[in-house]
Amino acid sequence: MTSDITFGPPLSADDITRYLELGEYAFSSAPPKTPRLARIEEDEPDGPLMRVGRRGGEIVGRARVVPMGQWFGGRSVPMGAIGGVAVAAEHRSGGVGTAVATDFIRVARQHGFAISTLFPASLPIYRKVGYELAGTSYHYEIPIGITAAPRRLMEGVTVRAWREGIDPLRPLYAAEAARSAGKLDRPPTFWRGVLDEGDQAVHAVVAERDGVPLAYLAYTQSGQYDADRYIDVRDFVSTDRAATRALWTFIAGHSGTVSAVRLWGSAADHRLVDLPHRGQKVLVAEPWMVRIIDLPAALTARGYPQAVTAELHLDYRDDILPANTGRWLVRIAGGRATVEPGGDGRIAATSRGLAPVYSGHLPADLVADAGSLVASDDDLALLSTAFAGPSPWMADSF
Numbered sequence: 001m002t003s004d005i006t007f008g009p010p011l012s013a014d015d016i017t018r019y020l021e022l023g024e025y026a027f028s029s030a031p032p033k034t035p036r037l038a039r040i041e042e043d044e045p046d047g048p049l050m051r052v053g054r055r056g057g058e059i060v061g062r063a064r065v066v067p068m069g070q071w072f073g074g075r076s077v078p079m080g081a082i083g084g085v086a087v088a089a090e091h092r093s094g095g096v097g098t099a100v101a102t103d104f105i106r107v108a109r110q111h112g113f114a115i116s117t118l119f120p121a122s123l124p125i126y127r128k129v130g131y132e133l134a135g136t137s138y139h140y141e142i143p144i145g146i147t148a149a150p151r152r153l154m155e156g157v158t159v160r161a162w163r164e165g166i167d168p169l170r171p172l173y174a175a176e177a178a179r180s181a182g183k184l185d186r187p188p189t190f191w192r193g194v195l196d197e198g199d200q201a202v203h204a205v206v207a208e209r210d211g212v213p214l215a216y217l218a219y220t221q222s223g224q225y226d227a228d229r230y231i232d233v234r235d236f237v238s239t240d241r242a243a244t245r246a247l248w249t250f251i252a253g254h255s256g257t258v259s260a261v262r263l264w265g266s267a268a269d270h271r272l273v274d275l276p277h278r279g280q281k282v283l284v285a286e287p288w289m290v291r292i293i294d295l296p297a298a299l300t301a302r303g304y305p306q307a308v309t310a311e312l313h314l315d316y317r318d319d320i321l322p323a324n325t326g327r328w329l330v331r332i333a334g335g336r337a338t339v340e341p342g343g344d345g346r347i348a349a350t351s352r353g354l355a356p357v358y359s360g361h362l363p364a365d366l367v368a369d370a371g372s373l374v375a376s377d378d379d380l381a382l383l384s385t386a387f388a389g390p391s392p393w394m395a396d397s398f
């Protein structure tokens with residue numbers, strides 16, 4: 001029974017302390033001495049929306065929604081990133097987690113997000129409320145010995161140290177993200193973190209041709225000199241293949257003191273194409289899930305392959321956000337979609353059926369399942385073509 005739980009933001013310093021304690025218990029990160037999240041919320045209009053669930057005056061669950069965007073089809077889609085979902089241990093397995101998730105989905109809708117994304121620790125709770133696997137971020141470990149590209153392949157690209165801060169490099173990130181799927185349109189707090197890691201030194205270099213930056217690398221080093229030592233990549237962003245090779249050769253210059261590079265990437269990663277030898281390992285494949293929050297907004301915000309012209313007749317069901325439920329006619333042409341009520345509803349879908357197709361994670365015929373996505377073979381093929389794109393991943397986690 002969870003109808004006795006009420007939801008809202010933390011209202012006092014004691015609430016914030018309890019919010020942080022629940023997070024510490026669940027994720028064992030020591031709470032800061034001052035309630036930093038509260039400060040973030042006051043200082044930054046883009047800060048997290050903290051949510052707590054109360055039962056009889058006691059806070060029994062919490063989560064946060066962080067406003068940002070996520071790139072699909074060359075456009076940034078307004079996205080609420082869910083993090084820090086935790087239920088007090090003595091209240092678990094009684095539906096509180098589901099109530100917390102239902103609340104943050106409604107909050108995401110109220111704040112105008114088109115989709116919501118999260119990294120699940122366990123999947124059933126999020127599936128119950130409409131999230132489905134929609135991308136995978138791979139953490140690669142690449143032995144330093146396989147990173148050098150021949151210098152003749154640099155095509156006039158040079159690498160130099162970068163000390164001018166992250167802002168001038170953000171257009172490179174956006175250009176690469178527009179050609180990828182799933183990368184975050186980062187909020188300011190995430191951008192600040194790229195080159196600022198407290199007391200750890202973050203290094204940055206750019207690869208440029210004729211003084212024009214084409215790629216950048218931000219990284220830290222970890223481990224022991226006489227044991228395993230790593231370059232840990234914060235951002236490796238490239239818009240040019242020769243510049244990618246130049247950055248790998250820059251990395252290879254560390255071969256005397258570093259054993260391997262670790263970076264987040266996609267299943268089919270354009271930055272790994274020119275590695276001259278095989279030998280990379282995947283340390284972990286981290287799946288993430290998406291829920292459609294506002295169906296027309298989600299469909300019109302993302303971009304589509306220019307060559308695709310399609311009409312999708314959706315019969316959509318959403319038990320938590322009923323405004324999404326109904327028949328929708330989606331017309332896709334020239335890389336954009338329009339959505340209006342109507343159509344013959346021959347594609348039956350819920351968020352769990354549409355989300356993996358929307359992100360380009362899976363073709364529709366592999367997702368089709370009674371209850372989440374049911375359509376004719378022709379319409380499944382049309383869906384797969386309309387949402388086709390590169391393998392979705394992101395360089396960040398939250």
Ligand SMILES: CC(C)(COP(=O)(O)OP(=O)(O)OC[C@H]1O[C@@H](n2cnc3c(N)ncnc32)[C@H](O)[C@@H]1OP(=O)(O)O)[C@@H](O)C(=O)NCCC(=O)NCCS
Binds near residue numbers: 098099
């Ligand atoms: C995950 C967590 C929030 C779930 O809260 P809860 O109150 O126990 O969730 P509910 O009782 O609403 O359960 C929801 C569904 O998820 C399932 N579930 C809950 N915890 C689970 C777990 N650890 N592993 C697998 N399934 C789980 C339940 O079986 C239930 O499905 P059902 O109704 O079909 O049986 C809670 O266990 C928790 O705080 N865990 C520690 C922090 C954490 O893992 N957070 C998630 C980070 S993404």
